Amino acid sequence: MGYINLQDCVEDLERHGMLRRIELPVDPYLEAGMIQRRVYQAGGPALLFTQVTGSAFPMLGNLFGTLERTRFIFRDTLRTIETLVKLKVNPFQALKEPGRLLGAPLGALHLLPKRVGQSQAPALSCRTKLSALPQLVSWPNDGGAFITLPQVYSEHPSKPGFGKSNLGMYRVQISGNQYQPDKQVGLHYQIHRGIGVHHQEAIKRGERLKVNVFVGGAPAMSVAAVMPLPEGMPELSFAGLLGGHRIAMADLPGCLPVPAEADFCIVGSIDPHATLPEGPFGDHLGYYSLTHPFPFIEVEAVYHRPDAIWPFTSVGRPPQEDTSFGAFIHELTGDLIPTVLPGIKAVHAVDAAGVHPLLLAIGSERYTPYDGVTRPLELLTQANAILGQGQLSLAKYLLITAEQDNPELDIHDIGAMFRHLLERIDWQRDLHFQTSTTIDTLDYSGGGFNSGSKLVMAAAGPVRRSLMTELSGDISLPSGWSRPALALPGVLVLQGSAQALDNGEPDQAIQALCSFWEQQPLSDGIALVVIADDSEFCSRSLDNFLWVTFTRSNPASDVYGVAAATRQRHWGCSGPLVIDARRKSFHAPPLEEDPALEQRVNALAAPSGPLHGLF
CATH class of the missing domain: 2.30.110.10 (Electron Transport, Fmn-binding Protein; Chain A)
Structure with a gap:
């Protein structure tokens, strides 16, 4: 008990x-x-x-x-909950282990x-x-x-x-x-x-x-x-x-x-x-x-x-204690996802990005099995199902891939997920926006309170590009852009000065940067460019990259592209995708601790202090 x-x-x-x-x-x-x-x-x-x-x-x-x-x-009850979840997912599998069913009826009481x-x-x-x-x-x-x-x-x-x-x-x-x-x-x-x-x-x-x-x-x-x-x-x-x-x-x-x-x-x-x-x-x-x-x-x-x-508890930039909540809940409910969302193999709300700003998913392509997987088809249906499901509907960026392309892909290996998607995605075809919609109440990157946009990136089919894994040679940059760095394979981070723009107003400097790269193309190994206030900080760790990129951008207003065009109401680009992830004047301020209190708390944890050994 x-x-x-x-x-x-x-x-x-x-x-x-x-x-x-x-x-x-x-x-x-x-x-x-x-x-x-x-x-x-x-x-x-x-x-x-x-x-x-x-x-x-x-x-x-x-x-x-x-x-x-x-x-x-919760050690006394996890086994019972696991059994009840298995009964929901696959009653026949649960019946293969009848000894584990003994506690299920009691748990239901x-x-x-x-x-x-x-x-x-x-x-x-x-x-x-x-x-x-x-x-x-x-x-x-x-x-x-x-x-x-x-x-x-x-x-x-x-x-x-x-x-x-x-x-x-x-x-x-x-x-x-x-x-x-x-x-x-x-x-x-x-x-x-x-x-x-x-x-x-x-x-x-x-x-x-x-x-x-x-x-x-x-x-x-x-x-x-x-x-x-x-x-x-x-x-x-x-x-x-x-x-x-x-x-x-x-x-x-x-x-x-x-x-x-x-x-x-x-x-x-x-x-x-x-x-x-x-x-x-x-x-x-x-x-x-x-x-x-x-x-x-x-x-x-x-x-x-x-x-x-x-x-x-105390909340703040993840990971925090609520991260453990999320991991525990996933352990309890993860196996139920395919019963709620047919065809979906796994979903991961990325804690380092603030949970709702970034959602990863692995789906399946079964529409034309006779023709092989060459482009997203069923994935788009599954993406719509995800975005219509409870709190998953608050996702701002949804990145979804096909299980058939790599059955061993682990959705919790975020670096591998990005690499898999960026190797395959066609920026002219595989971007799907929802504008003027709801996002997380706590996300101020959009057009107003509870208001913003969503972007589905769906990738399926063969590898299209070989991603750059280290910067080689000079990156061609016009004036105003500096400190290029790789955050992930194929992901270039640039530093740019903040612009005083109204909410939703396009940045002409980024548009000019994209035009510059049309004339002096980047390496084919660069698939995504992120514009940050501090490129060194953004590229220093995966967590920094995720937090900066996906909490500070609104897809409808902050996504640009090299050689971008709209065809039949569908926007895409033939060159790299560009995301403006700089802080804007209308964003909420980031959390910063009190310096004097930091010194006091650090002193309490010093070798002679009462909190020594705790941190």
């Missing part, structure tokens, strides 16, 4: 040497987040801060900081939450106020204190109950901006989130939407809140399956139910028509998400258990 609550988990991790108590006073304003990020980067343990400045509650950081520790936390009375709910034992909670601020320009591991619970207004409930991890701001202290909290949820359906129904009915925010409790609750579950499966059911026990929910008269073993619960409701400014906040693309109007919760009560622990 898995952990019933967070206290059991903390004790077990400490017993196994996977958690370290930090006894020195730690400030939740910037300091706790910086320490957690450092320890995560070092692959360190979970951290229990026992003396939190300004709050009586201890804070737990880096709980899911490594994939190995995440697997350990945990899908249904159970109701308990208030007297059986530690979560309702005590009351406090918002200002008494740890006031976590992760980055210097954050708009206030945020809950970074919230579980936001709502039920369908016209169909109340667990069956149509939603549990999601949406950002919750508990102080700052125009929120009334101790009375209001901001609720930032993005498009394609389940709570939006409930909110829309409340607006339709002209009534307030009841919402509870849970913090802590069984670790399975946090994972369930971020799971991309199939339609019709409540997150509470998955939490029971992953946690190895039915989730106990306590009724609260006039309010939504509360997990009996939660550490904290904020109870309230949303005015369906009211918003307040929320943000800014450092986010997982590595930039600030800016201030925008979002719904807010009118708080009725804040409950907590007597031994409550405040779990938290």
Whole structure:
């Protein structure tokens, strides 16, 4: 059986040497987040801060900081989940190992939450106020204190109950901006989130939407809140399956139910028509998400258990702790992808690029097997299916290849995926744009809030070019462009000065550069050119290349090409593709740490410091 609550988990991790108590006073304003990020980067343990400045509650950081520790936390149930996934994918294969089926029915019994009375709910034992909670601020320009591991619970207004409930991890701001202290909290949820359906129904009915925010409790609750579950499966059911026990929910008269073993619960409701400014906040693309109007919760009560622990994380340029979340979720659900998207063999949302900006996929070409694979056909149908599937629809760049061209290609070997695609792609034929569409709420490279474009790059068939693997000789460049470097085989990075352009306005200097290369062609071994503010930084590592290129460009306005032309409404180019990945004036600012605090934290980790050995 898995952990019933967070206290059991903390004790077990400490017993196994996977958690370290930090006894020195730690400030939740910037300091706790910086320490957690450092320890995560070092692959360190979970951290229990026992003396939190300004709050009586201890804070737990880096709980899911490594994939190995995440697997350990759920070790009792992974086998059952794997069996149930196999039954969905291939029942005959599962039946070949009947011994593994024994736990599946028992695991299914945990899908249904159970109701308990208030007297059986530690979560309702005590009351406090918002200002008494740890006031976590992760980055210097954050708009206030945020809950970074919230579980936001709502039920369908016209169909109340667990069956149509939603549990999601949406950002919750508990102080700052125009929120009334101790009375209001901001609720930032993005498009394609389940709570939006409930909110829309409340607006339709002209009534307030009841919402509870849970913090802590069984670790399975946090994972369930971020799971991309199939339609019709409540997150509470998955939490029971992953946690190895039915989730106990306590009724609260006039309010939504509360997990009996939660550490904290904020109870309230949303005015369906009211918003307040929320943000800014450092986010997982590595930039600030800016201030925008979002719904807010009118708080009725804040409950907590007597031994409550405040779990938290800190988000920023990946990889961060949410990277482990993503890897763990892929392990649980990866085998289901072909059952949801026929013909698709694998999908990889690239964490280093901020997840939604770049999606890789391997599909199949079965339309004309008698004719051999010579160009993308079925891949285009599969690309449309991917972009119509839940949160995958937020992808900005989708790169898709055919399994038949290389059955051994590993989708998680990103360098190999790029090389495979760039060797085969025909820039005149294989680019497919969607303009004036939705992208990730946190991506400011597009034409406006929640607005941007998409580009599908589909490659299938024989190798078309041999990619350059090292720069040889001089690269012909006009004035204004400098410091050429190779980021990957066939990928040239150039440094260019920033241009003061309106959003969507074409850069005449890049157009002139493309015209220059029409007259003095680049080597055939260069397939892609990226324009960056700092070519050395962009080309220094694969992660830098992915982050710069795909978070700082909008396909419809930032993609150019040498010898570009539009034929039958289809844009393409016969020379290299060019992507402008420089920062623009309308982009959100990148995250930067406080230098003075960096010095203090580094001193704490010095050989004589209390954090020595953690990072």
